[in-house]
Amino acid sequence: MKKWIIFALTITLAFVLAACGGDNEEDKTAEQDEQQEEGNTEDGGEKPDPVEITDEEKVDDGETVVSVNGEEIKGDRYNPAYLQLKTMNTQFNQDVNEDQLKKQTLDMLINQQLINQDAADKGIEVSKDDVQKEFDTIKKEGKDRLNTALEQFQLNEEQFKNMLRDNLITSQYLNAEFDIEVTDKEVEDYYKQMKEQNEEIGKLEDVKDRIKQTLKDEKTNEQLQKRVEKLKEDADVETMI
Template sequence: MKKWIIFALTLTLAMVLAACGGDNEEDKTAQQEEQQEEGNTEDGGKQPEPVKITDEEKVDKGKAVVSVNGEEIKGDRYNPAYLQLKTMNTQFNQDVDNDQLKQQTIDMLVNQQLINQDASDKGIEVSDDEVQKEFDTIKKEGAERLNTALEQFQLNEDQFKSMLRDNLITSQYLESEFDIKVTDKEVEDYYKQIKEQSEEIGKLEDLKDRIKQTLKEEKTNEQLQKRVDALKKDAKVETFI
């Protein structure tokens, strides 16, 4: 896992878990990961103008947005998440109005909170030292990119670390809770499907590891979706905006 792509990972969770997620969102997020990592876009390398949110779209940092089983999520977490989703929709020319975007953001935050709570119940914890170590690694590997991302998404370091903690918790949760297996037959079947679409994809032996990873991620996402759906059925969620 590329530790730098924290924003893309957060958006991946949005696509996998938000109620609005579509079947093809995973491919879009993968494309965005590549663009963010390389600093390129389809227009030949120029970064698009930063997306902004209006004062009307923002929520006061200390205002409660939603409560999940008694734990409040406030504007300081909502605003950067909202901006990320708005940026993604803009990059992929998705026409989403403010109300839809607000609901997508709330869904993403609720789902992440449910994962965090279930992880905590199962003894999965991420210490401040672990978060700081991961942050230091990211900063060492690309300080300029990190600063650009913080500016683009209007984040301070504490907000970034909060998102990083969520990602570390989710990674440990997935590793602990789901034992995902991919068979050789599944890899071969997948290869046959994509080969039907293009004869120039290369040999199976060259693509086997990549296909296996793709299938594992798909299965993991499906299991995570089912788990979150089950958690949500028993959860008490109150929205305040």
């Protein structure tokens, strides 16, 4: 898998984290994952119009927006995350108002911080060198695509590296904490459902690996949401905005 796809995974993960603990978002998240994947072509596709956030929506970079077990998250992380979610909601034609976006953003930041903290407690670490190495590889394999993505989401390199670090921590956390299995029967049942909806889907052996990965991702997301909810129950969380 090419490294620039990490950015798409970071965006997708944002929706998963924002959905944790909220209303049932599984169907919507799955649809967004599919649309995101379809949009991630090698040439980058059409360049969407940039989404702006107003002064009223922004928070001062140094202002604390939430405290998670004593660790403060400030506006310099909130603003890019808010814009990221607003952009993705706009692209997927989701009608979300400012209050909903603020809640989604805070939920995402809280949930990610809980994962980071639990990962650290379990000895999972991602160094600056790890992040820089990953970033350099992404840039080498798709500099133009990376620049387009940074421009679209109005991120500088440092902000992207912060998001990349979160994603790398979460990836290691998922691999270490969850042993997800997908049976052949589950794959076959899923294939039958797909076949009923689309007769031209192809033979099972041609799509088996993709189905298996989809089911694994769904199970992983479900387990991640359950874990985050448990962490949140035991956490000291104080929202400041």
